[in-house]
Amino acid sequence: MIDIAVLASGSGTNLAALLEVPEVRERVMIVISDRADAGALVRAREAGINARVVSYRSFPDRRTFSIAVADAVEDSGAKGVVLAGFMRILSPEFIDRFPGRVLNVHPSLLPLFPGARAVEAALEAGVDVTGVTVHFVDEQVDHGPVIEQVEVPVLPGDDAGTLHERIKAVEHRIYPEIVSRFVTGRLWQDGDRVAES
Numbered sequence: 001m002i003d004i005a006v007l008a009s010g011s012g013t014n015l016a017a018l019l020e021v022p023e024v025r026e027r028v029m030i031v032i033s034d035r036a037d038a039g040a041l042v043r044a045r046e047a048g049i050n051a052r053v054v055s056y057r058s059f060p061d062r063r064t065f066s067i068a069v070a071d072a073v074e075d076s077g078a079k080g081v082v083l084a085g086f087m088r089i090l091s092p093e094f095i096d097r098f099p100g101r102v103l104n105v106h107p108s109l110l111p112l113f114p115g116a117r118a119v120e121a122a123l124e125a126g127v128d129v130t131g132v133t134v135h136f137v138d139e140q141v142d143h144g145p146v147i148e149q150v151e152v153p154v155l156p157g158d159d160a161g162t163l164h165e166r167i168k169a170v171e172h173r174i175y176p177e178i179v180s181r182f183v184t185g186r187l188w189q190d191g192d193r194v195a196e197s
C-alpha cells in the first residue's frame with residue numbers, strides 16, 4: 001500500500017472523484033495547494049483530510065518552492081504524489097525525491113498540447129479529437145510514461161468550458177481507477193515503462 005499526497009490548485013473535482021473510492025481515500029495523507037483559495041482545500045477539509053497551502057510567492061524561485069512542497073509531502077508520511085490539477089511546474093529536485101511515484105492527469109492527448117492551456121490550445125488548433133492522458137511524471141513538463149489515454153471528441157460549437165467539462169467527465173472516470181491500482185501496488189513505474197500486475 002502506498003500512502004499519497006494529492007496536489008491541486010483548482011476546484012478539486014478530480015480530488016472529489018478520487019475521494020469517492022474508499023481504498024484511495026484511506027491512503028490520502030494530505031492535500032497540498034499553492035493557492036489558499038483552491039476549492040480542493042475546502043473539499044479536503046470537509047473530508048477530514050489534512051490540507052496545507054505552500055504559496056509559490058513565499059519562495060525566491062521554483063527550486064526552493066518545489067523543495068518546500070516535497071518537504072510537506074514527506075512530513076505527512078506520504079510516499080507517492082498524485083497531481084490533480086496542480087498548476088505549478090515542479091523542479092527536478094521534487095521528482096527526484098519520489099522516483100517513479102508521481103502521477104498526473106492532463107487534459108489532452110500528450111505529447112499534443114502540454115502546458116496550462118491544453119484545452120484552449122486544442123480548440124485553437126481546430127482538432128476534431130482531443131482527450132485525457134494519465135502518466136507517471138518525469139523531469140520534463142507534462143511528460144513521462146503514459147498509463148492511459150482516452151479520446152474525447154471536440155463538438156461543433158464547443159468553447160473551452162464545454163470541452164473541458166467533457167474532458168473532466170473522462171478524467172473523473174479513469175483517474176480514480178488508476179490511482180486505486182497505484183496505491184494498492186498493482187501499477188508502478190519501471191524505468192520508462194509502466195508495469196502492472
Ligand code: GRF
Nearest residue numbers: 010011012013014085105107
Ligand atoms: C483538470 O482538467 C486537469 O486535467 C488539469 O486541471 C484540471 C483540474 O480540474 N490539469 P479540477 O480542479 O480537478 O476540477
